[in-house]
Amino acid sequence: MYAQLVSTEGMKKPEDMTPEERAFQERIDRGEKIEPKEWMPEGYRKTLIRQIGQHAHSEIVGQLPEGNWITRAPTLERKAILLAKVQDEAGHGLYLYCAAETLGVSRDELMERLHSGKMKYSSIFNYPTLTWADMGAVGWLVDGAAIMNQVPLQRTSFGPYSRAMIRICKEESFHQRQGYAVMMKMAAGTPAQKAMAQDALNRLWYPSLMMFGPSDKDSVHSAQSMAWKIKMNTNDELRQKFVDQTVPQARYLGLTVPDPELKWNEEKGGYDFSEPDWSEFFDVIAGNGPCNKDRLGARVKAWDDGAWFREGLVAHAEKAAARRAPIAAE
Amino acid sequence: MPSLPDMTTPDVAELARSAAAHTHHTEIPKPDAGQEAFFEVLLRLGDATLILGHRVSEWCGHSPALEEDIALANVSLDLIGQTQMWLGLAGEVEGKGRSADDLAYLRDAWDFRNLLIVERPNGDFGHTLMRQFLFDAFHFELLKALQGSSDPRVAEIAAKASKEVAYHLERSSDLVIRLGDGTDESRRRMQDALDALWAYTGEMFVADDKDREVAAAGIAPNPESLRAAWEATVRDVLGEATLTIPESTFSHKGGKNGVHTEHLGFILAEMQFLQRAYPGCNW
Amino acid sequence: MSKEWPLWEVFIRGQHGLNHRHVGSLHAPDAEMAINNARDVYTRRNEGVSIWVVKSGEIAASSPSDKGPLFEPANSKVYRHPTFYDIPEEVGHM
Numbered sequence: 054m055y056a057q058l059v060s061t062e063g064m065k066k067p068e069d070m071t072p073e074e075r076a077f078q079e080r081i082d083r084g085e086k087i088e089p090k091e092w093m094p095e096g097y098r099k100t101l102i103r104q105i106g107q108h109a110h111s112e113i114v115g116q117l118p119e120g121n122w123i124t125r126a127p128t129l130e131r132k133a134i135l136l137a138k139v140q141d142e143a144g145h146g147l148y149l150y151c152a153a154e155t156l157g158v159s160r161d162e163l164m165e166r167l168h169s170g171k172m173k174y175s176s177i178f179n180y181p182t183l184t185w186a187d188m189g190a191v192g193w194l195v196d197g198a199a200i201m202n203q204v205p206l207q208r209t210s211f212g213p214y215s216r217a218m219i220r221i222c223k224e225e226s227f228h229q230r231q232g233y234a235v236m237m238k239m240a241a242g243t244p245a246q247k248a249m250a251q252d253a254l255n256r257l258w259y260p261s262l263m264m265f266g267p268s269d270k271d272s273v274h275s276a277q278s279m280a281w282k283i284k285m286n287t288n289d290e291l292r293q294k295f296v297d298q299t300v301p302q303a304r305y306l307g308l309t310v311p312d313p314e315l316k317w318n319e320e321k322g323g324y325d326f327s328e329p330d331w332s333e334f335f336d337v338i339a340g341n342g343p344c345n346k347d348r349l350g351a352r353v354k355a356w357d358d359g360a361w362f363r364e365g366l367v368a369h370a371e372k373a374a375a376r377r378a379p380i381a382a383e
Numbered sequence: 384m385p386s387l388p389d390m391t392t393p394d395v396a397e398l399a400r401s402a403a404a405h406t407h408h409t410e411i412p413k414p415d416a417g418q419e420a421f422f423e424v425l426l427r428l429g430d431a432t433l434i435l436g437h438r439v440s441e442w443c444g445h446s447p448a449l450e451e452d453i454a455l456a457n458v459s460l461d462l463i464g465q466t467q468m469w470l471g472l473a474g475e476v477e478g479k480g481r482s483a484d485d486l487a488y489l490r491d492a493w494d495f496r497n498l499l500i501v502e503r504p505n506g507d508f509g510h511t512l513m514r515q516f517l518f519d520a521f522h523f524e525l526l527k528a529l530q531g532s533s534d535p536r537v538a539e540i541a542a543k544a545s546k547e548v549a550y551h552l553e554r555s556s557d558l559v560i561r562l563g564d565g566t567d568e569s570r571r572r573m574q575d576a577l578d579a580l581w582a583y584t585g586e587m588f589v590a591d592d593k594d595r596e597v598a599a600a601g602i603a604p605n606p607e608s609l610r611a612a613w614e615a616t617v618r619d620v621l622g623e624a625t626l627t628i629p630e631s632t633f634s635h636k637g638g639k640n641g642v643h644t645e646h647l648g649f650i651l652a653e654m655q656f657l658q659r660a661y662p663g664c665n666w
Numbered sequence: 667m668s669k670e671w672p673l674w675e676v677f678i679r680g681q682h683g684l685n686h687r688h689v690g691s692l693h694a695p696d697a698e699m700a701i702n703n704a705r706d707v708y709t710r711r712n713e714g715v716s717i718w719v720v721k722s723g724e725i726a727a728s729s730p731s732d733k734g735p736l737f738e739p740a741n742s743k744v745y746r747h748p749t750f751y752d753i754p755e756e757v758g759h760m
Contacts, residue, residue: 091730116444116452123440127657127666128484129433129470132440133463139443140456144707147449151691154673160693161670185657185666220690224711235666242664351445359447362508362562363695365569367669369561370696448671450692454706554702561695 055111055175055199056104057266057338064277081282086212089155097281098156101211103172104283105153110167110174112146114348118182119191127185134231135188141228145221152213168353176334177264179342180257186239186246190253192232194261194299200229201295202265205285214283233302240306247307254303255311259329265292267331297323417600420593421534422477423496424603426486427639428525429469430497433487435518436462437650438505447508454554458515461547468540475536488658492647499638500583502647506576509562509569513576516555520616521587523552524609533601556620563624574626585634587613673722674700676707678714686718694719 067075074094080087087093116139123139126132150160166172177195182188203225206218239250265288269275278284296315303310314327336342439459446452470483481489500518505511526548529541562569588610590598598605621628637643657666671693677686689708694700700719708714728736744750753760 088730090727113444113449120444123443124437124653125656127488127664129463129467129487130484131666133460133467136440136443136456136460136463140453140460140710143444143449143452143456144710147453147692147707148690150449151673154691159670217690238665243661245661246664355445355447359451359508361566361568361572362447362451363671364669365562365565366558366695366699367671368569369565370699372564373696448693450694450703450707453710454703457706457710550705557698557702561699 055115055202055264056107057173057175057264059100059104059107059274059278064273064280078280081210081280085210086215087210088212096277097283100278100281101214101283102153102156102158104278105149105156105214105217106158106163106166106172107174109146109149109153109163110172111178112142112149114167114174114178114352115195116142116146117348117351118178118180118344119188121182122185122188125185126188131188131235138192138228138231141224144224145217148217148220149214152211152217155213164356168349168356170340170349173338174348175264176337176342177260178348179337179344180260181344183256184249184253186236186249186253187257189232189235189239189250190257192228192230193236193302194232194254194257195264196225196229196232197299198261198264198291198295200225201291201298202286208282208285210282236306236308240308250306251308254308258311259333262292262295262326262329263331263334263337265289265295267334293323296326300324417596418476418478420596421600421602422473423593424597425469425473425476426494426496427498429466429473429483429486430495431501431518431522432462432469433466434495434497434647434650435501435515436460436466437654438501438503439511439515441505442508442511451508458551458554461544461551465540465544465547468544472536472540484658488655492643492651493641495638495641495643495647495651497638497643497647498583498586499635499644500580500586502638502644502650503580503583504646506579507572509572510576510579512555512558512562513573514580515551516559516620517580517584517617519548519552519555520613520620521584521609522548523616524612525604525606528604528609532603537602552616556616559620559626560624563621563626570625573624577621577626578629581629582631582633582635585632586636586638589634589636589639591639671695674704674719675722675725676700676704677718677720678704678708679716680714681712686716689713691722697721 065074067078070078073092077087077092077094077097087097119135119139119142123132123136126135150163153163154160163172167174177198182191200222203218203222207215207222209215209218236250239246241247267288269288275284275287279287300310300315312327314325316325317323318325337345340346436459439455439462442455443452443459446455466487467483470486474481474483474486498518500514503510503514523545526541526545530538530545532538532541559573563573564570588606590605590607594603594606597603598608618628635644657664672695673691674694674697675691676689678689679686692700692703692707694703697719701717704717704719709717
C-alpha cells in the first residue's frame with residue numbers, strides 16, 4: 054500500500070508486557086483512540102512515524118506521475134479535474150505530515166529522510182505514465198487500491214492519523230471515479246483510444262497488485278501492527294478484495310485483465326489470480342524501478358530550489374515581528 | 384514572402400494584422416466589424432488566462448512548500464475556469480459553432496491573442512510570483528472595469544472572476560513584499576525577476592483599433608484607462624518590497640495581435656498534443 | 667538545516683453559523699500567511715466563512731493523566747440531561 058514493508062518491533066505476549074504496555078493494549082482493544090501526549094510504547098511511536106511518513110511521502114511523490122499530464126490534458130475540463138486531483142494529493146501529504154508531527158518529528162526532518170533515501174514511498178509511483186489513458190488507469194486502479202487500505206485506516210488507533218484519514222477519504226471519493234470516467238471515455242472511443250486504455254491496464258495491473266505488499270500472513274511485524282490497530286487488514290485480504298472489485302469494472306469497460314489464470318472461484322467467493330513478479334517489486338523498492346531516480350530527483354530539486362523562498366519568508370516574518378514588538382527590551 | 388515581423392517596431396500591430404489577413408480565414412465571410420472586434424477582445428481575455436493558467440500549473444508537485452503548491456493550483460484552477468467562460472463566450476460571439484475547447488486546442492500560435500508576459504517561462508519561483516503580481520494588478524483593474532460592461536454576459540463573467548482575482552492579487556502582492564523585504568538572496572531574485580519582466584508590462588495598456596471600437600460600444604475598457612490604477616498598485620507594492628522599478632519605458636509588444644515569443648509554440652505543442660494527434664475524439 | 671516554518675492549528679467556521687472547529691494544521695512563516703494558507707488548504711470545497719489560526723506551540727492543553735479527575739465526575743450528573751425527567755405526555759412537548 055502507500056506504506057509498504059513498514060518494519061516494526063516484534064510482538065510481545067501479554068505476560069511479557071509491562072503494566073503500562075498492558076494498559077495501553079487494553080485501551081486499543083476497547084477501541085479507544087490514542088492521542089499524541091498520552092503514554093505510548095516507543096515501538097508504537099516509531100512504527101507510526103515510519104508508516105505515516107511513508108504514506109505522506111507517497112502522496113507528494115504521487116503528484117508527479119499524474120502531474121506529468123496536467124499540461125497535456127486534452128480538454129479544459131480534464132485539465133481542471135486532473136489539476137484539482139493532484140492538488141488534493143499535496144493536501145493529503147500535508148495532512149499526513151501534520152499527523153506525523155504530533156509524534157515529535159518535524160516535517161522538514163521527514164523531508165530530509167525522504168531526500169536522503171532513508172524513508173521510502175510507495176513502489177507504484179516509480180512507474181511511468183506514458184499515455185493519457187494512464188490518467189484514467191491511475192485514478193481507477195491506483196486510487197482504487199489505495200482506498201481499500203485507507204477506508205479501514207479511518208478506524209486506526211492513533212487519533213491524528215485517524216482524523217487525517219477521515220478527511221482524506223472524504224476528499225478521495227472523486228479521485229477513483231474521475232479515473233474510471235476517463236477509462237469509460239477511452240474504452241468507448243476510437244480504436245486508438247481503446248488500445249491506449251488496454252495498454253494502460255496491461256502496464257498498471259501488476260504494479261497495482263504490488264501496492265498491497267508481499268504476503269504478510271506469517272509476519273510478526275504485521276501481527277504487532279494489527280494488534281496496535283495501525284494496520285487493519287492483511288495485505289492478502291486487501292489484494293483479494295481489490296481484485297474482486299476491479300475485475301467486473303474492467304469487464305464493464307470491455308477491457309481484458311492481463312492475467313490468463315484469472316478465474317472465479319466459487320468456493321472462496323472470489324477470483325483466483327496470478328501473483329505479481331515479486332522480484333520486480335523488490336528491485337523497485339531497492340531503487341531500480343523505471344522512474345525512481347527521476348521521482349526523487351524532482352522532489353529534491355523542488356526542495357533545494359525552494360530553500361531561498363522558504364528562508365526569505367522566515368526572514369521577513371522575523372523583521373515584521375521585530376518592527377511590531379515594543380522597544381522596551383533594551 | 385515578407386520578412387518576419389520585428390517585435391520591437393512600433394508598427395508591429397499593422398504587420399501582424401496584414402499577415403493574419405493574408406494567411407487564413409480568407410474563405411470565411413467577414414462578420415460585421417463590431418462583432419469581430421468583440422470576438423478579438425474576448426480572445427485576448429481568454430487566451431491570457433489560458434496561457435497563464437497553463438504556466439502556473441507547471442508548478443504542481445514542484446513548489447517550494449506544500450502550502451504553496453496547493454495555493455498555486457488554486458490560482459491555476461481559477462484561471463482555467465475563467466478561460467472556459469471567456470473562450471466559451473468568444474465562440475458564441477463568433478457564431479461559427481466553435482467551443483472553448485476548439486479555440487484553446489485547435490488554433491495555432493498566430494491566432495492566439497494573449498499578452499506576451501503570460502507566456503514567459505516560469506523561471507525560478509520568484510520570477511513566477513513577480514509575473515503573477517504584475518499581471519494580477521492589471522487583471523484586477525481590467526475585471527473591475529468589465530463588471531460595468533454593456534454586455535451582460537461579460538459583466539457576469541467579470542463579476543465572478545474579479546472575486547478570484549482579488550485574492551490572487553492579495554496573495555501575489557503579499558509574497559512580493561515579503562520576498563523583496565526578506566533575505567539578501569530573496570531580494571536579489573525578486574529584483575532580477577522585476578528587471579526581466581518589466582519590459583513586458585507596457586503591452587497591457589496599448590490600445591489598438593479593436594480595443595477602441597469595443598470601448599466605444601461600452602463592452603470593455605480602453606486599456607489605456609487602466610494604467611494609472613495599475614501603476615499606483617505596482618508602485619505601492621514594489622516600494623514596500625524595497626524593490627526598484629526599472630527606468631526603461633521600453634515595451635515588447637505583439638501578443639495581442641498574434642505575434643508571440645518563441646515560447647508560445649512550445650506551450651501549444653504540449654497543450655494541444657492529444658487533440659492534434661487524435662483528432663475528433665471524445666476525452 | 668534552515669529554520670522551519672512554524673506549525674499552526676486551523677479553526678474554521680462553516681456556512682451554518684456553528685462554532686469554529688479545528689480542521690487541521692499547516693506550516694506558515696507567520697499568522698497572516700497561515701490564514702492565507704488555511705484558505706487555500708482547508709476551504710477548497712467551500713467549507714468555511716471564517717478562519718482562526720493559532721500557533722500550535724501556544725495552545726495550552728489539559729494533561730492526559732488528568733483525564734479521570736477532569737471528566738469522569740460529569741458522568742454521574744445525570745440530572746443535567748433532559749431525559750432524566752419524566753413529563754406526562756398530556757403536558758405536550760417541552
